[in-house]
Amino acid sequence: MAMFTIMAMVSPVALNILLPAMPDIAKDLDLPTSAVQLSFTLYLLALAIGQLVLGPLADRFGRRPVLLVGVLIHLLGCVVAAMADNLSWLLIGRVLQALGGCTGMALARTIMLDRHSREAAAGKIGYITFAIGLSQAIAPTLGGYMNLAWGWQSLFYFSMLLGSLSWLIVIFRLPETGTPQALRIGRVLHHYLEVIKSPGYVPFALSTTFIASGFYLFIGSAPYLVAEQLQGNSADYGIWFLWVSGGFMAGSFLAGKISRHQGIAKMIKYGHLLSTSGALIMLVALYTHFTYVALFVPMALYTFGRGFSQPNSQSAAISTTSLGPGTASGMIGFMQLLTGALVAQATPWIMGTHIMLIPLLIALCPLLGLLLTAKQR
Secondary structure (H helix, E strand, C coil): CHHHHHHHHHHHHHHHCCHHHHHHHHHHCCCCHHHHHHHHHHHHHHHHHHHHHHHHHHHHHCHHHHHHHHHHHHHHHHHHHHCCCCHHHHHHHHHHHHHHHHHHHHHHHHHHHHHCCHHHHHHHHHHHHHHHHHHHHHHHHHHHHHHHHHCCHHHHHHHHHHHHHHHHHHHHHCCCCCCCCCCCHHHHHHHHHHHHHCCCHHHHHHHHHHHHHHHHHHHHHHHHHHHHCCCCCHHHHHHHHHHHHHHHHHHHHHHHHHHHHHCHHHHHHHHHHHHHHHHHHHHHHHHHCCCHHHHHHHHHHHHHHHHHHHHHHHHHHHHCCCCCHHHHHHHHHHHHHHHHHHHHHHHHHHHHHCCCHHHHHHHHHHHHHHHHHCCCC
16 A cells, blocks of 8 residues: 555645745746746646546556556656756656656556455555545645755655655566556547436536636645735745645545435535635635635635535546446546646636636636536436
């Protein structure tokens, strides 16, 4: 479990550790906010593509070769980004990081299903999912302090260290668990099309996509709001972001305890209402007085609600189709990350139009999710 946890953490850490340092990267490379935002946008876009292609590639060539090549690509991306002195090389490095790093996150679950029954694998995958969530919570805080102490380049070297450890695990400790199969692109595309056509899949999948979009809108804007509106630094962002991460983890933990008794429909409804309330509180609080508390604490309520709605929306979407859960889950991941990439790149324009649009649009996301699932059971 420790080995698979390290493999799965590579990509989430690489994505989130850089967030607090983005304003400093913009200053250091003399770039506008929208240009640096591309490093976040393209990372999400590369992850979205990876969600769709990794499964078929691992089925065709085996888990181990795909992991070995993937981690090497991630390491190359870390080096390129750390040495970047202009936007082009930074973006190339980030895309390579994402394409390579997501192999561990995706295939750790696949290998668990190779080695264990579905029931046994579910519990082990739960530990991996928790580790991913924990790394997403800690990475911005760690990145904020590392950036302050050693500069933003150190964040890529840290990701390289974690990736190197993952690569050594694959070489020396991981046997091949899959049987290579013929790659049939037509069959893969047919499966994805059948998933989308499943009754109820699209509303539930879009519901969890909208709630994730509100979160991406926040993390795409908050580092700049801290730097420009609150005159804070990357460490300030990192420490306050713990509220946001803690809200999601608390919501997910509580949802695991009560979902069985409340039912999926109620949990989705409760979650969306909590998230909407958090965003509206943020809107009023920021309009009254722009502070760290007004920015981060209401967002913790938003992510607390997300902990209620997201796993239940995903479970409801996956259960609507008779095809494998991997295909249905991969499509949800693709939808979330593709939409997140678009939202992230639009964020600088939204901030430039009016800062109060940020909490207003964040509030709109769970409301749309609520409308989509209102008549679903």
